[in-house]
Amino acid sequence: MNCESIRAYIESYLDGTLTPLEAQIIEEHIKDCPECKGELKELSALRHGLNHLNDDVTAPDDLMEKAMEKIRAEKKRKRRKPIYWVSGSIAAAVCLIIALPLLAGGMGRSSSKAATPMAAPDMYSYSTTESAAAGIANDDDYDIKADYAEDEWVMEEPAPAEEDDKADEETADAGVYGLKIIRTAYIDLNTENYDADMEALKALVAQFGGYITSNQESGSEAYSNAYDYASRWCSLTVRVPVENLDAFTEQAKLVGIVTASGIDETDVTAQYSDTARQLASYQAQYEKVQGFMERAQTVSELMEIESELSRLQRTIEDLQGDINRWDSRINYSTVSITVNEVKRALSNDPTFGERMRISLQNGWDSFCDGAKNFAVNLYGAIPFIAAWLIGLGIAGLIVWLIVRRIRRKKMQ
Amino acid sequence: MELEIMRLKKAGRGDERAFEALMTPHLDTVYRVCLRLMGNEKDAEDCAQETLLRVWTSLSSFRGQAKFSTWVYRIAVNLCLDELRKRRRQQADSLEEMKESGFDVPDGSSDAQSLAEQKETRQVITRVLNRLSDEHRTMLVLRDVQGFSYEEIAEMLSLPLNTVKSRISRARSNFCKEFREEAEQNGDLFGQMSRKKEG
Ligand SMILES: [Zn+2]
Numbered sequence: 001m002n003c004e005s006i007r008a009y010i011e012s013y014l015d016g017t018l019t020p021l022e023a024q025i026i027e028e029h030i031k032d033c034p035e036c037k038g039e040l041k042e043l044s045a046l047r048h049g050l051n052h053l054n055d056d057v058t059a060p061d062d063l064m065e066k067a068m069e070k071i072r073a074e075k076k077r078k079r080r081k082p083i084y085w086v087s088g089s090i091a092a093a094v095c096l097i098i099a100l101p102l103l104a105g106g107m108g109r110s111s112s113k114a115a116t117p118m119a120a121p122d123m124y125s126y127s128t129t130e131s132a133a134a135g136i137a138n139d140d141d142y143d144i145k146a147d148y149a150e151d152e153w154v155m156e157e158p159a160p161a162e163e164d165d166k167a168d169e170e171t172a173d174a175g176v177y178g179l180k181i182i183r184t185a186y187i188d189l190n191t192e193n194y195d196a197d198m199e200a201l202k203a204l205v206a207q208f209g210g211y212i213t214s215n216q217e218s219g220s221e222a223y224s225n226a227y228d229y230a231s232r233w234c235s236l237t238v239r240v241p242v243e244n245l246d247a248f249t250e251q252a253k254l255v256g257i258v259t260a261s262g263i264d265e266t267d268v269t270a271q272y273s274d275t276a277r278q279l280a281s282y283q284a285q286y287e288k289v290q291g292f293m294e295r296a297q298t299v300s301e302l303m304e305i306e307s308e309l310s311r312l313q314r315t316i317e318d319l320q321g322d323i324n325r326w327d328s329r330i331n332y333s334t335v336s337i338t339v340n341e342v343k344r345a346l347s348n349d350p351t352f353g354e355r356m357r358i359s360l361q362n363g364w365d366s367f368c369d370g371a372k373n374f375a376v377n378l379y380g381a382i383p384f385i386a387a388w389l390i391g392l393g394i395a396g397l398i399v400w401l402i403v404r405r406i407r408r409k410k411m412q
Numbered sequence: 413m414e415l416e417i418m419r420l421k422k423a424g425r426g427d428e429r430a431f432e433a434l435m436t437p438h439l440d441t442v443y444r445v446c447l448r449l450m451g452n453e454k455d456a457e458d459c460a461q462e463t464l465l466r467v468w469t470s471l472s473s474f475r476g477q478a479k480f481s482t483w484v485y486r487i488a489v490n491l492c493l494d495e496l497r498k499r500r501r502q503q504a505d506s507l508e509e510m511k512e513s514g515f516d517v518p519d520g521s522s523d524a525q526s527l528a529e530q531k532e533t534r535q536v537i538t539r540v541l542n543r544l545s546d547e548h549r550t551m552l553v554l555r556d557v558q559g560f561s562y563e564e565i566a567e568m569l570s571l572p573l574n575t576v577k578s579r580i581s582r583a584r585s586n587f588c589k590e591f592r593e594e595a596e597q598n599g600d601l602f603g604q605m606s607r608k609k610e611g
Contacts, residue, residue, distance in 0.1 A: 011581060046588060049537045050556035059443035060457055064432055067464035071428070074465060292414050301415065304430070308418055 003029075006036050013040070014047055180272040182329045183242055185249050185263045186336040189256030194232050194341040200255050201236065201337065208248040210240030210332075232341040239332040252337065259340075272326050279319040286312045416480060424471045431471075435464060438481055441558065442488045448553040449492040451542040459495060463488040478567050485560070486568040489550060496546050540590045548583035555580050 006029050012018050013026050030037045191197040205212060214237040240248045245263070253261060289308055296302045343365070415433075422430035442463050447456035466487050474483055541549050554565045566576045 011584060043588065046537075046591060047556060049533055050552060050587075051559065053534055053537055053541075053557050054444040054448065057440070057444050057447060059439040059460065063439055063443060063457065063460055064435065064464070066457075067461045068428060068432065070461055070465045071431075071468050074469065288414070289418060292418065295414075304422075304433075305418070308422065 003033060003036050006030075006033075007039060010036075010040055010043055014044055177269070177273050177276055180267070180269045180326065180330055182266045182268055182326075183245055183263060183333045184266075184335070185245060185333060186261060186338075187249060187252055187258065188260040188338045188340070189253075190259055190340050190342045191256035192342060194234075194339065197255050198234060198339060201252060201339070204248060204251050204255070205238045205240065208240050208244040208251075210238050210244070210248065210335075213237045213239055213334075234337075234339045236337040236339065238335050238337065240335060242331055242333045245333040245335070249335065252335075256339065268326060268330075272323070275319055275322050275326075279316065279323060282312055282316050282319065286316060420471070420474070420480065423468075424474075431468060434480075435467065435484075438484050441481075441485065445485060445488050445553060445558060446492055448538075448541060448557055449489065449496070449546075449550060451538070455495070459488065459492050463491055466491060479564075482564050482567050485554075485558075485564075489554070489568055493546055493550065500546075536591075536594055540587060540594055543590060544583065544587060547579065548586050551576075551580045551583040552587055556584070 006026060009018065009022065009026055013023060018026070026040075030040060189197070202212070215234065216236075217232065217234045249261065249263065286309065289305060289312065292305050293302070296305055419430040419434040423434050439460075443456060443460045446459040446463070447453065450456045450459055463484070467484055470487070474480070478486075541552060544552070550569070551565070554560045554568065555562070560568070562573055562576050562580070565571075565580075566573045569576065571579075
């Protein structure tokens with residue numbers, strides 16, 4: 001082999017990337033060829049010189065310190081702008097607090113009272129958003145989803161919202177966690193037999209394995225009896241197992257006369273799966289970070305790991321809380337029932353005659369009510385009317401006396 | 413490595429101490445790369461600091477597609493090359509001005525006189541390195557001085573692997589040629605170096 005082709009391989013020889021056979025060819029040539037030997041020696045000396053060029057070089061001791069100063073200066077620079085925003089919004093809020101009562105003065109005290117608590121939380125939420133927007137101190141874990149669970153870790157970006165993929169994704173979500181649908185219902189009832197029907201409703205709730213979460217009633221039986229036009233009203237919120245929802249609403253609707261009803265369905269599959277996946281990922285992270293514990297070598301490393309663990313724990317608890325709330329709302333449907341007491345309830349499908357009769361009865365009732373009301377109001381107003389008449393009489397008397405005196409003077 | 417991941421996450425959320433812990437293992441390499449690319453300590457320090465700042469501000473854009481260290485060195489290399497390019501432009505401008513105003517601009521060879529005093533091989537190598545084009549110097553610094561793999565260098569410079577290989581090869585032969593020129597003016601440098609190596 002000639003020298004030229006040997007020299008083409010010298011670099012690879014120094015890199016150690018030649019096969020043993022190729023290396024052997026080079027070595028054998030060099031034994032007999034002082035020129036190539038010299039070339040190799042030179043090149044290897046140069047390579048050696050370059051390789052060890054930085055042996056004694058270390059970074060200046062204060063490199064990190066100075067860089068941190070720059071970083072903090074940069075942080076400050078970025079935050080300064082938001083401070084203007086915050087102070088601006090505080091000033092605006094103060095102006096609002098002062099101005100609102102003045103503006104609302106004519107509307108009575110209640111509205112001016114409301115202005116203060118409304119403006120304050122607004123202000124606070126604004127300032128927190130701004131500091132988060134400064135970017136650096138962003139503590140929002142939901143945005144950066146790091147995945148310790150995989151060996152090649154990635155900081156995921158929010159999934160691109162492409163319409164076609166979304167449909168597939170949702171089907172995939174449903175595959176893992178099942179369809180997650182929150183079903184709620186509402187029923188508005190009119191009843192002539194308020195007490196009996198309320199009892200019937202409560203019995204139904206128990207029968208279908210549900211429970212009452214709130215029961216607000218207004219009006220009282222005594223009041224209802226004393227005044228014909230006054231009636232009782234109840235807003236009942238109950239939870240029933242989702243599998244009994246349809247049967248329950250069917251039965252409940254038979255209790256009174258239905259004026260409105262419906263079932264709402266909200267599909268939370270996507271959000272639910274998203275949260276469940278995040279939860280799984282954070283739990284995996286937690287276990288992984290726990291594993292670091294054994295390998296920690298210094299106390300500060302140990303403390304670093306522990307603080308990370310407690311942070312992960314908090315996030316896991318939050319996410320688990322969300323899942324639990326969803327599960328509860330999915331497994332137990334909320335039914336809002338409103339019961340109105342009426343004197344005469346129309347059936348759902350009234351005949352012409354029935355409507356005429358009820359209309360006539362209602363007309364007579366309202367005439368009687370009106371007459372009674374007039375009498376009651378008139379009776380209640382008598383002392384005031386009397387006082388008013390007396391006042392009017394006195395004023396008239398004074399005017400008459402003055403007029404008479406002026407006339408007499410003119411006559412003289 | 414696992415600690416690195418944890419610190420990365422914390423630093424990404426603005427934890428300064430995690431950031432310091434994260435960067436400490438890489439400080440020397442960052443500084444060395446900067447020193448060899450910039451050619452002097454003052455500029456190297458500035459660029460190293462700037463690199464750290466740049467790493468901090470772009471932590472959130474690090475997606476873990478490369479090793480974290482490679483990503484950091486990539487930032488350092490790009491920063492140095494940008495800085496050199498900027499300076500070269502300014503230098504060219506002022507050189508033009510000086511020539512126009514009738515100044516006698518000395519060429520690089522006049523520095524060769526002081527070479528006799530610079531017996532230390534490292535200094536000579538440094539001199540020769542600094543005289544190379546940015547492209548060739550970058551290749552030699554990353555491959556032969558810092559010992560990064562071809563793949564890592566391709567990653568840092570966003571170049572195809574084959575381009576990196578051929579550029580390194582060209583840079584080496586160019587370096588060798590330049591060094592020989594120095595050696596001719598400065599006695600038996602190779603002899604010195606070989607003896608050192610053996611000893
Ligand atoms: Zn030969």
